[in-house]
Amino acid sequence: MPQTITFEQSRRVDQVALEQYGMDGLVLMENAGSSAARRIAQLHPGASVLVLCGKGNNGGDGYVIARHLQLLRCDVHLLATATPDELSGDAAVNARIAARSEMPITFVKSADDPDIQAAMDAADVIVDCLLGTGVSGSLRSPFQDIVALANAAAAVRIAIDVPTGWPAVQAETSIDAIAFVADRTLTFVAVKEGMNESDADRWTGVVEVIGIGVPKKLLDDLEIPTA
Numbered sequence: 001m002p003q004t005i006t007f008e009q010s011r012r013v014d015q016v017a018l019e020q021y022g023m024d025g026l027v028l029m030e031n032a033g034s035s036a037a038r039r040i041a042q043l044h045p046g047a048s049v050l051v052l053c054g055k056g057n058n059g060g061d062g063y064v065i066a067r068h069l070q071l072l073r074c075d076v077h078l079l080a081t082a083t084p085d086e087l088s089g090d091a092a093v094n095a096r097i098a099a100r101s102e103m104p105i106t107f108v109k110s111a112d113d114p115d116i117q118a119a120m121d122a123a124d125v126i127v128d129c130l131l132g133t134g135v136s137g138s139l140r141s142p143f144q145d146i147v148a149l150a151n152a153a154a155a156v157r158i159a160i161d162v163p164t165g166w167p168a169v170q171a172e173t174s175i176d177a178i179a180f181v182a183d184r185t186l187t188f189v190a191v192k193e194g195m196n197e198s199d200a201d202r203w204t205g206v207v208e209v210i211g212i213g214v215p216k217k218l219l220d221d222l223e224i225p226t227a
């Protein structure tokens with residue numbers, strides 16, 4: 001397993017790309033999401049894919065992934081914890097594109113909504129874009145309920161950037177903590193701290209790194225390990 005980076009270093013990559021290189025956050029999100037979608041479609045051609053979207057940029061990645069998966073001939077459904085109007089920045093832009101393109105989206109109003117279970121049952125693959133590096137502590141409602149349903153589903157589970165809820169569960173901050181149990185994690189830029197610990201693969205499954213197109217000089221200057 002290669003060297004790892006902290007969540008803070010990962011966020012710093014984003015910040016430096018935007019502030020010092022003048023890159024646009026939407027471009028980074030597009031690169032991240034389109035590359036992840038290509039990998040998912042390669043692994044599961046033509047699959048029925050349910051993309052779970054939270055309200056941060058990890059959720060934003062999910063809308064990009066869904067758009068590209070449709071183009072790659074997968075059958076895509078979205079389950080979102082927030083409406084586009086409740087989002088901000090790049091995530092809001094991509095959520096609006098998904099809504100305007102009439103993608104099937106179920107908005108979670110309550111965790112016991114039967115539509116959630118139905119969407120999970122219909123999926124061959126569940127893609128977790130609920131929370132990424134912005135997570136803090138153990139999962140709050142409705143995330144823990146959605147994650148529990150996803151974990152009980154028959155579908156293959158793929159986490160984007162980090163499995164939702166994983167860092168807190170591995171750190172055993174609470175005995176009730178729950179995390180997405182992934183068969184595979186597509187993580188951006190570099191392997192994240194903790195993913196190389198011996199029991200981490202219980203949550204991450206197989207870890208693969210996906211580049212987001214930031215310059216090599218930026219990665220070298222920030223001492224980010226590259227494959």
Ligand SMILES: NC(=O)C1=CN([C@@H]2O[C@H](COP(=O)(O)OP(=O)(O)OC[C@H]3O[C@@H](n4cnc5c(N)ncnc54)[C@H](O)[C@@H]3O)[C@@H](O)[C@H]2O)[C@H](O)CC1
Pocket residue numbers: 010011013014028029032054055056057058059060061130131132133134135136137138139140141143160161162188189212
């Ligand atoms: N690193 C990069 O170069 C890129 C990262 N991308 C993706 O962006 C996410 C990080 O996005 P951010 O908006 O900072 O955070 P999250 O999406 O993880 O979520 C923040 C959101 O979650 C709420 N929250 C925090 N903790 C909890 C909790 N325990 N329970 C419930 N809710 C929680 C918080 O209030 C916020 O609303 C990164 O992982 C990548 O996927 C870019 O798209 C590409 C470049």
Ligand SMILES: [K+]
Pocket residue numbers: 058128129130131132159160161162163164
């Ligand atoms: K995630």
